[in-house]
Amino acid sequence: MAQAFFGGVHPHDMKAATNEKAIEQLAPPAVVVIPMSMHFGAPCTPLVKVGDQVKVGQKIGEFRGLGAPIHASVSGTVKAVEPRPYSMGGNMMSVVIENDFQNTLSEEVKAPADPDALSVEEMVEMVKNAGIVGMGGATFPTHVKISGGIGKVDTVIINGAECEPYITGDHRTMLERPEEIIGGCRYLAKMFGVDKVVIGVEDNKQNGIDAMNKVIAEQKAPVVVEPLRCRYPQGGEKQLCQAITGKQVPPGGLPSNIGCAVFNINTTCAIYRAITQGMPVVNKIVTVSGSGVVEPKNIECPIGTPVSNLFDACGGLKEGTYKLVCGGPMMGMAQYTADIPVGKGTGAMLAFCADEEKTVEHPQCIRCGKCVAACPMHLEPLFMYQYASKGMVEELEAANIMDCMECGACAYICPARVHLTHMFKTGKQLVKNKAAADKAAAEAKKAAEEKKEAVNK
Numbered sequence: 001m002a003q004a005f006f007g008g009v010h011p012h013d014m015k016a017a018t019n020e021k022a023i024e025q026l027a028p029p030a031v032v033v034i035p036m037s038m039h040f041g042a043p044c045t046p047l048v049k050v051g052d053q054v055k056v057g058q059k060i061g062e063f064r065g066l067g068a069p070i071h072a073s074v075s076g077t078v079k080a081v082e083p084r085p086y087s088m089g090g091n092m093m094s095v096v097i098e099n100d101f102q103n104t105l106s107e108e109v110k111a112p113a114d115p116d117a118l119s120v121e122e123m124v125e126m127v128k129n130a131g132i133v134g135m136g137g138a139t140f141p142t143h144v145k146i147s148g149g150i151g152k153v154d155t156v157i158i159n160g161a162e163c164e165p166y167i168t169g170d171h172r173t174m175l176e177r178p179e180e181i182i183g184g185c186r187y188l189a190k191m192f193g194v195d196k197v198v199i200g201v202e203d204n205k206q207n208g209i210d211a212m213n214k215v216i217a218e219q220k221a222p223v224v225v226e227p228l229r230c231r232y233p234q235g236g237e238k239q240l241c242q243a244i245t246g247k248q249v250p251p252g253g254l255p256s257n258i259g260c261a262v263f264n265i266n267t268t269c270a271i272y273r274a275i276t277q278g279m280p281v282v283n284k285i286v287t288v289s290g291s292g293v294v295e296p297k298n299i300e301c302p303i304g305t306p307v308s309n310l311f312d313a314c315g316g317l318k319e320g321t322y323k324l325v326c327g328g329p330m331m332g333m334a335q336y337t338a339d340i341p342v343g344k345g346t347g348a349m350l351a352f353c354a355d356e357e358k359t360v361e362h363p364q365c366i367r368c369g370k371c372v373a374a375c376p377m378h379l380e381p382l383f384m385y386q387y388a389s390k391g392m393v394e395e396l397e398a399a400n401i402m403d404c405m406e407c408g409a410c411a412y413i414c415p416a417r418v419h420l421t422h423m424f425k426t427g428k429q430l431v432k433n434k435a436a437a438d439k440a441a442a443e444a445k446k447a448a449e450e451k452k453e454a455v456n457k
Contacts, residue, residue: 005239007376008231009409011330013204014165017289017296023172024299026313030099032074032304033084034060035092038344039133040140041066046095052078055106057280060095068131068141072097073282073302075104087326087333087340094341097304110278120150120191123275130274131281131344136170136235136264137327139345142271145261146191153261156192157244158185160201160208160265161228161235164328167348169285170265172298174201174208177269178215184268185223187275192261196222199265200240203227232330233407237262239376251403284342288314292321292351301342307349308338320353330408360417371410371420377403381410381420388427393434396427404428 037043044061048054054072061070076099083091112118118126128143136159158181162170174181185197201209209225216223228234228243238249240262247258255262263271266285273279282303289296294315301310307326311317325332326340328348371381379400387395404424411420 004229005231005234005242005376006378007374007409008233008239009374009412010230011165011232011412013230014289014329015168015171015204018166018287018298019168019171021168021172021296021298023169023176023285024297024313026299026301026305026309028074028099028101028103029302029305029309031079031306032097032099032302033094033306033341034070034073034097034304035084035086035094035341035343036061036070037086037088037092038070038139038303039063039068039131040138041068043067043093044070046081046093048078048081048095050078050080054078054097055104057109057282058106059108059280066141066144068133068143069129069280070095071131071280071282071303072106073304074099075102076100085337085340087335087343087346089333094304109280111276112278115187115276118275120193123187123191126274126278127271130270130279132267132270132274133281133344134264135266135270135281135284135344135347137331137345137347138237139343142263142267145263146188149256149261150192152256152259153192154194154259155241155245155261156185156188156194156197157237157240157255157260157262158188158197158199158265158268159235159237159240159262160199160205161240162205162265163202163230163232163234164330164332164348165232166289166350167287167328168289169287169298169347171205171208173265173269173285174205175211178211180269180272181212181265182215182219182221182223183276184270184272186219186221187271188263188268189222194222196224198244199223199225200228200234200244201225202230202234204230233376233405233409236376236405236407238405251400281344284344284346286310286342286346287348288350289348290325290350290352291356292318292323292353294318303344304341306338307335307340307342310342310349311338311351317351318353321351322357323352325350325352330412331406358417359419363414363416363418365418366416368415370413370415374409374413376407376409377405379404381424384427385418385420385423388423388430391430393430396431401427402431 086092
């Protein structure tokens with residue numbers, strides 16, 4: 001039975017504009033711009049150069065260490081390999097491909113003769129080669145999560161909460177592609193060696209729950225759909241673990257610490273396609289919505305599609321649009337241009353107009369404590385805000401600021417409209433900078449001592 005997690009808020013879900021609209025295929029873009037960083041970890045190294053001919057599914061970026069490979073999403077000619085605007089800010093080395101509109105599939109894409117006969121090691125390798133990451137936005141490499149959890153995880157959870165306002169891509173996937181979701185769950189169950197996989201879905205998506213339960217019954221799949229009460233941030237993996245299992249992830253810990261592994265709905269579909277077809281991640285479903293969009297839609301497009309193409313496919317932007325947000329309104333990032341590409345973790349592009357800007361230039365905390373009650377991580381945002389604004393790094397560490405998931409629940413509930421989440425991003429960077437400086441100082445001290453010992457000898 002679903003449990004309740006601590007804190008959280010109840011924003012208007014704003015999903016009515018798109019939750020009944022089927023996923024549309026975008027007309028192929030003339031050019032795609034594929035950034036070499038669409039995963040948690042160091043950017044990939046480009047494997048192609050200007051003038052090269054590429055095909056759909058061909059590997060064009062290789063990773064080292066923690067990461068995932070990157071593939072061409074269209075066939076055509078490489079026109080540039082250079083830094084381009086990027087949704088996370090600044091510029092990122094990108095491969096620019098001019099589409100030949102032939103959609104030629106790469107020879108690298110090979111479907112196994114019998115997917116059900118694959119060993120666990122072979123499936124994990126296919127997931128790695130497909131470049132699958134957390135497609136809900138976290139973008140952590142999926143093969144690392146799987147291989148690191150085998151033997152330790154006893155509860156595999158699929159995140160179908162989709163608790164952020166406006167976003168409906170996962171909901172539509174449940175309705176239109178339930179076979180892929182359940183198929184991906186079967187392979188995850190096999191890889192982790194568990195007897196069932198649990199899909200957590202907020203109960204405002206009852207038709208999605210029904211669609212998946214129908215397929216589960218037909219296939220007699222080892223999958224259970226768990227309806228969850230609507231509350232943000234239900235889709236946070238730590239909150240989802242608590243809601244499903246009743247266990248809390250310890251401070252500074254991960255779901256694996258309590259025997260859980262969490263995967264997004266579309267990540268699960270990508271696992272199914274990788275194992276059954278050998279197909280890497282080349283497309284993404286994006287919800288295009290908000291008061292500034294003429295005709296909101298759910299659109300599937302090639303990775304690297306310029307966001308401006310998505311807005312054009314929705315009839316353009318309304319006059320008076322003042323803000324673009326990549327992601328949801330709670331955790332997304334404001335953008336200064338629509339000339340950014342769709343990445344593996346891009347779940348939504350929102351545009352806002354009208355009287356929706358509610359920020360205050362000089363907000364004053366009234367110490368009401370609502371932010372403390374709303375924080376799902378048991379933190380004290382009002383004190384963290386003071387510490388961060390004054391640069392008090394040791395106090396920030398003592399307040400466990402690194403446990404902040406930047407969900408925005410505190411900023412949403414704050415009656416004074418204090419810029420809490422923004423300040424916590426700044427505070428976390430201060431902690432990281434101090435840690436890096438302390439490490440450098442310790443290494444310098446050690447080197448000096450070693451040099452002194454060498455001289456004395």
